[in-house]
Amino acid sequence: MNNPYQPIPAQILDIIDETPTIKTFILKPKPTISFEAGQFVELTVPGIGEAPFTPSSSPFANETIEMTIMKVGRVTTGLFNLKPGDWVGLRGPYGQPYPLEKFENKEVFIVGGGVGLAPLRSLFLALVSLKKYKKIYIRYGARTPQDIVYKNLLAKWKTWKGIDVLLTVDVGDKTWKGKVGVVTVILDKIPVDFANSVAVVCGPPIMMKFVTQRLLQAGFADKDIYLSMEKNMSCGLGQCGHCRVGPYFTCKDGPVLTWEQIKDIEDPFL
């Protein structure tokens, strides 16, 4: 009988330091796991615990699965102590993927904050592989230049046709020549056709709240704003109850919900 609480083993092939607090873990699950962009997995650090993460790698690369993770709590601290060659566990994928069919031939306006760019990278890579988008905008804010994830990738993506990238940092330093300020400072001009665009947002709750306000004000429709909800997704199965937000189980109905779905919920980002 299939046991949904049971993870499968995955070996850590490599660990990339992104920032002082964020690393990308390249995992090889046994057997492979296929997922769609936006879905998440439960990652087991053996003997320590389990936590939900959305892969940051392309859903079309099946052999390995990458996750960009910030050290914030017990499980991630345990994970950061592991080395290449060590084994972890994976369950999933869970939740609903981004509805890529609804993004076809549209301008996709991606807004990320901090480690929130991780799941958006998976979406970005899926969109680029499928080549069915009109244009992709990436708007990304980090605390300091040191805290920017995927520095080299962002510089590379910027040069690709149909990709428009803007970055900002809350606090600059001597080397930083770009914008300074929270992510909304690079949202003052949103050069899209709102009738034919979607916005996809992932970041800390407070950033999501203000970005959503800005996107609505700019002209995005409620149904076209896709938000990654950060909730306590413990079981991933739509059972344990912890990730409830309004009428939804974030793990089952999300983790990405549209503003239209959550706008009537009291403090949805809290």
Next chain:
Amino acid sequence: MEYYFIPVAKFTEWLASLLSEFLVYIPVTEKNKQHFRLLTSEYLSALKKSPSSLSSPIKGEEPDLGDPIRDALTKIRPAESLKGFFFLPREVVSKGFIGEPSNVNYLNPSIGGSKQRIIIGAKNCDLMPLLVHKKMFLEGKFVDPFYQDRLLNTTIISADCPIPETTCFCSLLGINPYPSDGQASDINLTVLTDGYLLEPFTEKGKALIERRADSGERIAIRPARDEEIKEREEQRDKARRTLEAINPKPLTTDLAQAVEQMKDDAFWQEHAKTCIECFGCLVVCPTCFCYLLYDQAENPAFTRTKIWDACYYPAYARVGGGMNPRAEFLARFKNRFHCKFMNFFRDYNFYACSGCGRCLSVCSGKIDIRKILSAL
């Protein structure tokens, strides 16, 4: 519809016949409270030695203390619900490795192979919560194989609830003090003056009725007579009237909407003010389905344990980074009502509350959920 009957004098014989094949759980009255206990042949022998009075425990509504089983079957639900028989308070659901890549394997805790069980005497307010759990654990995209296995290996013999008590309010939620179908019961039992009326609902229930002794005869069971069925109906009418007298004022017809529209924190504050945050109400609740998974290192393996959880605990919804959507108790207090009477109802068209009254029975702060629901 078929009905069967077991005379009082043969009831222990029938129970004894079940013990050869099944683990049998039955409510027993102990210190004025009912508890599900594992029935043993020793217990049955002791029961035979102090023969029970044949007078009805129902008609005069005087408990028949001579027979703690018969007494318990006529009383309200046991102190503990059926929940723990299927959804264990604590259970290891996964085992794994630590570190060693040469022998990577997750061990499946064993599922299945358990002895067939019969649970006798579950009231309707404990059956309906099983439907809540079936929705959550068996009918979604993911099936809990541990829960499923226990349910498949259990025959439930429910019982009418002839003498509702002041804590009971199933009727307010549209639930009768007896089951009418086999959604969660295989056979229903009614305690009558001279014996026990059985109404099988499912194939599993019918098979139990059809068990035969070596002689080829049914053990202790005969087809019921019309007057016995009539006695049950009279008893049921009386139970319904008792409930109406206990809870004369119906709740608002759209409870989900009433809960949703109650945005006034002062209302919730007023009703929560005597709560001492012991969370006993959720621990005893037969419908609460929340659980927590936690891992423990047990070199060279680790175990993953599933335990009952409750949304009243402060850290219940907290995330890794420390954000807590319901850090204030009042938000958690409201969440219980949103879950049981709004969200669950809108998903499945029935409430995640059966009116069993356990929450108000255990409450040190004397919080009566009926007062809150009727004030909405």
